[in-house]
Amino acid sequence: MLTxxxxxxxxxxxIAVFKAAALTSKLTQAGAQVKVMMSESAGKFVTPLTFQALSRHDVYIDIFDEKDSAVIAHIDLADWADVIVIAPATANIIGKMANGIADDMISTTLLATVAPVWIAPAMNVHMYAHPAVQKNMETLKSFDYSFIEPSEGYLACGYTGKGRLEEPETIVEQLSVFFSNKTKELPLSGKRIVITAGPTREHIDPVRYLSNRSTGKMGYALAEQALALGAKVVLITGPVSLVPPEKAEIVQVETASEMYEQVMKVYEEADVVIKSAAVSDYTPKFAHSKKMKKQPGESVLELERTKDILLELGKKKTTQILVGFAAETDNLKEYAIGKLHKKNADMIVANNVTTEGAGFGHDTNIVTLFKKDGTNFELPLMSKAETAKAVLLEVVEMLKKE
Known part of the structure; x- marks a missing residue:
């Protein structure tokens, strides 16, 4: 789609400028025409010559350096682009854009363009979380600018957290989806999809709870991809540290009972329900109102079953497509097929969480899809965004048969 x-x-x-060089290469390999504009600071990390060689075009830095006297460069480039991508986007350029400042080549061009603008932030974790930066990003979202959220991990400054420029492959993929959506009718247009994500927390006392290792990454990826495919998305999410998709309806919950109640509220109007949340199977029989103090000897915590949300949805199903997830450590096929039939689901997305690259917290996944018609097939190791899209394309096929 980038040709x-x-x-x-x-x-x-x-420091993430080196990733922008890789992004230039990958976009060019995908068939795109890429022209690069650099700030003077960016040129301190990677030379313009690198980008010139990778893009096979002149690199623009100085607004007064007109390479073609027949045109005004920043106006010509603003009109030329089908899309503008800022990667990496520093706190400085985000602040300039949000406040209409035009004091260099990039900021002036951005004010002059009517093309879609995609922003891929990269900065220190505390800078990213600063109220001024967050406010500026909200302002840009109100201008209909799109954001490619930074990932979490080890940063060049030595901190670990959110602020890493998203990988070039993921940026290319998101741009491909963007152009794909512009050229064809979206397959989930008009469909209402309910997605559950993340863990639940079952309180023992005011300072302790039972939970699991789910980060919500798979559910949030499903929500992002469903929106990209044209769906209206209700994302019912347990406590996670992820930024919710901009255009989804977000419902925050904490406990399994809260998640059950919220899913049931919207179930009747849903076309598809994808239950990717890792919901606690048990909850303490009694939640103490005050912190439990240490006592001599052993202590027993009494648990009772929570409601099986997928089972209840299966019982009440009318026309909805129902997709469940199964995180297993052994006998994957046996448990997944058993879950598929017992819970009256249309598809189970199963993975072995002990497999490298497929457990909780990873940005990748390896899943096998088990369908109601008896077919099943394994997807290779892919990013969670790619996995989510593959799952949703199967949902599209199931909707066609309804």
Whole structure:
């Protein structure tokens, strides 16, 4: 979908500039026409010559350096682009854009364009979380600018947290989806999809709870991809540290009973329900109102079953497509097929969480899809975004048969 697409890549100063070089290469390999614009600070990390060689075009830095006297460069580039991507986007350029400042080549061009703008932030974790930066990003979202959220991990400054520029492959994929959606009718247009994500917490006392290792990454990826495919999304999410998709309806819950109540509220109007949340199977029989103090000897915690949300949805199902998830450690096929039939689901997405690259917290997954018609097939190791899209395309096929 990127063949002959005109992409203006704006590179601002930060250690992640090296990833922008890789992004330039991958976009060019995908068939896009890429022109690069750099801030002076970006040129301190990677030379313009690198981007010139990778893009096979002149690199633009100085607004007064007109390479073609027949045109005004920043206006010409603003009009030329099908899309503008800022990667990495520093706190500085985000602040300039939000406040209409035009004091260099990049900021001036951004004010002059009517093309879609995609922003891929990269900065220190505390800078990213600063109220001023967050406010500026909210302002840009109100301008209909799109964000490619940074990932979490080890940062060059030595901190670990959110602030890493998203991988070039993921940015290319998101741009491909963007152009794909512009050129064809979206397959989930008009469909209402309910997605559950993340863990639940079952309280023992005011300071302790039972939970699990789910991060919500798979459910949030499903929500992002469902929106990209045209669906209206209700995301019912347990406590996670992820940024919710902008255009989804977000319902925050904490306990299994709260998740059950919220899912049932919207079930009747749903076309599809994808239950990817890792809901606690048990909850303490008694939740103490005060912190439990240490006592001599052993202590017994009495548990009782929570409601099986997928089972209850299966019992009440009318026309909905119902998709469940199964995180297993052994006998994957046996348990997945058993769950599929017992809970009256249309598809179970199963994975062995002990497999490298497929457990909780990873940005990748390896899943096998078990369908009601008796077919099943394994997907290779993919990003969770790619896995989510593959799952949703199976849902599209099931909806066609309804």
């Amino acid at each position: 002959n697409k005109k992409i203006l890549l704006c590179v601002t100063g930060g």
